[in-house]
Amino acid sequence: MSVKKERNSTKKKVHWLAYLLLLIGSVVFLYPFIWMVSASLRSLEELAASGMSIWPEHWRWGNYAKALTAFPFPQYLLNTVITTILPIIGTVLSCSLVGYAFARFKVKGSGFLFVLVLSTMLLPGEVTMIPQFILFKKLGMLDTLYPLIVPAFFGSAFYIFLMRQFYSRLPVGLEEAAIIDGCGYFKIWRTIFLPLSKPALMAVGVMVFMGSWNNFMGPLIYINSDKWKTLTLGLAGFQGTYATDTNLLMAAAVVITLPCILLFFSAQKAFMEGLTFSGSKES
């Protein structure tokens, strides 16, 4: 009995310790975000004198109005939404289709082809930037949203890898039964593999969302006209070479970060499931 009690109390202590560590971790990660919100409500002068404090003396809600009217916010928002949603659709469709093929069609050379696809991940963006720019110039797509959308419809090595790992673990029996029932490969992918891979698709979707929503270099390189600019470029406008309107920058950043946070929390379960299922838990 006493051994059990002792075990229980040790268990409790470990729990408390774990929660304490988690609490410290949360504060460390949460503080910058809270500071961002607090900075967005201060004047530059107050910001300069505030140090670590996160409670504004005078709450300047006007900073938000000032920040969101400093650039054509609705136009930039629309462009950001378009260049986020379409790449999600494109990536999910193309990568799941290619991942399905790599997982299920074992033909001569498919292994080599898969390695070739993965090797594209080794090329840093800086190396491909100018050739891609020239490519889109030849296609007449500069200063449009196409360069930010079209590549997603042609797959991306990392997400193809993610989907292939997921599909490799699905039982072959499902597919065989479907073939006996007269299903073609495309229909098998559409009616069996796609619905079963929702967690992985969600994970891919959330990651593409984060990447596209926060994409800075793409819009910077390909877009010149104000009418096609995205929110990340709007944010950059608050930073001069030497001086920065930190309070306005933070106000706009809060508004722009909110959708990312909301999306992550609403899709958190599927996101984690998708990552662990397609990750290292191979049986």
Next chain:
Amino acid sequence: MMKKWSLIVLSLLVVIALSACSGNSESDSGSANSGGNSGAAKGKITFAFWGAQSEADAIKQAIDNFQKTYPDIKVESQWIQKDYLTKLQTMIAGGTTPDVMLISGGDLPGFANAFQELQIDKSLFSSPSFVDSMSVDGKVYAEPFIIKPKVMAINVDLFQKNNIPLPSQTVPMTTEEFKEISQKLTSGEGASKIFGSEPLWLGNWIYSFGGQFYTDDLSKSTLDSPEAIAAAEYIVSTKQEGIVPNDSEKQGQNMMNWYLGGRIGMFTDFGPWYLPQMADVQNFKWDLVPFPGNGGSKEVNGLALSKNSKNAEAAKLFINHMTQNEEAQKIIGGNKNAYGVPVIPSATSAFEAVAPNKNMQAFVLAAEKQHTQEAQKSTNEINNEMKAIDDTTPIGIGTKDVKEVFPQVAEKINNILQQN
């Protein structure tokens, strides 16, 4: 059946959205609908520039002013918010170089190959040094557009509290006087310590001691000169005496924020870009005085013409208007966000009116007299060698004597210059 339909609808949505992503770029090229002063020049030109929102607003206003005078020339502005040089390099490599580009004197040598040589009358500008700053190997590649000099901002209340007479508004204080005043202004301990100045930057102070980074023909480094070493030793001494924040105190801190918070008496690296922030200051009185000694360095920004411009005539008209027209220069220089000092004398009054109660004349004088930041083609390689100053001497985090390190760095830079 339903799923089939949903797929079709989805595909249609994608197609519609994609078709909405591109404008009819042809429609806005070559607009020429009404007569103006442009003579034969007409059509479209592109103009690339960097800057924060406020700076971009000032430039766009000046572009509007140009369009009013030359309605036959359409200027398509390309405001590049950040990473300007990366985008410029990509556009040049990709064959889409803008007709006119804003370029700083420091970056000019690296880009001169992409620009046309210009013939400019130096006497049009407040100082012939403006045009000299836009030259590479004796050829002028850009026309001066705006000047960003450095002055010193002082906390007047702190001076009065410590019974220190206010510095002259026209005559720069000596480096000895600067140190003496800094010592008197420094007080307190820990988080509330008040410092005489922010940490001093060699890029400004080397000129205060009569030195410079290169010989006049830019062929050799002069970091091993007695003047450069004297400036370096002076910077180290201010750190050792505790009259400027040390490395651990300044780590991750914004020194302008410290000045705004009343913890710094004299902010030496004060460019016009800080003026909008100062407009809101309520908690102390402040003013501007000249940079100590012969010091500070100015940045000259100019407008360059692309070598491959298909509408060079219109682009030249645009450059001339933006740099020489009084109204355009007043729009840029008189912008409430203090873009910089205009390059022509008749427009400087607009800049001085940005902060009418402050000694803005200090900026105007500095623009004319201050040394220009010297520039080389191999900026990255040279900067890598310059890192040794911060890494190994007490100017940064090191302990080695500046007398030992500076000649070594000068030699390495000279090797780079010889190779190129």
